[in-house]
Amino acid sequence: MHTISFPKMADYDVPALYLFRHVTDYKIIKPIINLNTMETGSKHSPDFVCAPFKYTLGTLINGLELGADILIQFGGGCRYGYYASLQEEILKDLGYKFKMYNLVTAGHTDIKRIYKIIKEIDPNIKLRRLIRYGIVAMKMVKYMDIIDNYIRENIGFEVVKGSFIKLKSKMLCDFSKCKGLIHLKRLYRKYKKEFRRIKIDKPKDYLKVGLIGELYTLMEENANYGLEYELARHGISITRFTNVTYLLLKKRKEVRKYLKKMKNIKYRLGADALDNIYHTEYLCKKGYDGIIHIKSSFCTPEIGAMPIINKIAKKYEVPVIFFSFDTNTSKVGVETRIEAFVDMIKMKRGM
């Protein structure tokens, strides 16, 4: 009998746990991020590595402490692609006994390879069950992303504070207990209606801000110090493109389209840099009031994209600010900058 642990990103541990629970008998540890995981993570990380490394390492150590002996990690299209191997070495040096599997290498999701690895993790996994619950988990991700987009656009205008968050946690709880695809679809429809029923007070000329940047810091609210809620507190509608649905399903096609449309850019610049540049232009053309770019410190692809983003935003005269997060950025700094940013876009609108 083995125990599995994996890193946390946003609420996507819900579909991941759902999938694991239905295909294998192994024990699974729910990943968490809190002050302690961050501390242990950065203690054992190289100094100049980006924050997602520290967060995921902290979560994995927490899993190992709770008895995990199988770790699952995912690689990205930047240097995050090497993180699984590096973390494996660090954890082995710390004396833990475990096996580590990297499901996604260099940003490529190769289904055959993933199946092979999953078979290696637990030979008893049945392909039929894997496909069946894999589809449910993917659908769950998609529904979560659609609902999240709706929340992001409207949470700033809720009449009763906290009603969106409350309903969302109820929804995730129900999702994790769903019986199958049909049940999930029914739940989704039910919650979609309920979300639309939440009273919002949205003025006609509300402020719109677009969020772009590095994926982990964008999605994991612990890593960006609740920046989205901070913006919502000021009554702002938020648009964000990056989520798991986009990264897994849409990105490959979209990037080709971006390359065709952006005449000045000939190659992809690594990770999500090209996407962010394209989205900057899109947001500017759509008349957004401001753009916020988030990254963890030392994120190389985004550093390459920043001057281009700056230039495009200058051309359309849309204000843009850049946030760099590491493990020790205090929340106060974020609050101050957001507040000033909101004051600025309000002043510009003459509000």
Next chain:
Amino acid sequence: MKKCYLGVDIGSISTKGVVIDESNKIIASEYLWTEGNPVCAVKRLVSILKSQVESDYVLKGIGTTGSARKLIGLMLGTKAVKNEITAHAVGTTSLYPDVRTILEIGGQDSKIILLNHGIITDYAMNTLCAAGTGAFLSSQAKRIGVDINEFGSMALESNNPVKIAARCTVFAESDLIHKAQSGYEIKDIVAGLCKSIVLNYLNNVGKGKKIKGPIIFQGGVSKNKGVVKYFKEVLGEDIIVDENSHLLGALGIAIISKKYETDKIYSFDVNDIKFVTKGQECSGCTNNCEILKIYKNDTLVDTWGNRCPRGVNN
């Protein structure tokens, strides 16, 4: 009865306060060190300001800004709590309506604000490191044994500033030690430090920003003549330093507090308010939020740092 408004700017190093009348004229001002205790500093500040204001004024508004704005806003019982960037912009444009660029270097942070017709169009703040701020200057002044107040005039005497790395405080410091140990004159080193502040500021905070005149330089470091000289030299433009350049944030928040004016009359007597902050780690869920509880006269007035509805509220 004449109306007056109090603006308090509580920075990491110094606490600034002004009292203005209805036409935004400063009728009282004070500048003192925070010394790591904002509550105590504000108590001293307000009682000094009280002695400067004539007794026929009534206090109709209070505003707070700076890094301790939230805490002091609670203590003084006001809703006019705003960030430093807006406060500085409002304060500066009230004196110089056509300003285009505000350079601000304070104790722990530095910022640049670009304006067009009195409207903020862009701003930036230093993010990760304290290089090129007042704290760096004062710690290096201590290292070479120069009083920080004489720093500026000493830098002006030098014609040959030494080169000091402008990227990062750690590099700057080892450069500085090296230069000092190889026998450079103190005034040249001081001048080099002032120049490195300017270069660091322009490389970090001012990166990619179009700096247009009129330029106003403010914050504590603007009192340093050496830094002003090198800003002029590097930018090739005239730099305006107001005589109240260290007070403009406080002035701005005092002006902003007018918007929040109600029938309420505030009091200058804050000395007997008992104000305590207690930290606690919440164990309600796996987030383990660090929760701050603020007590005013032994009653709980606010809790901060909570990220979920379950937090410790009692």
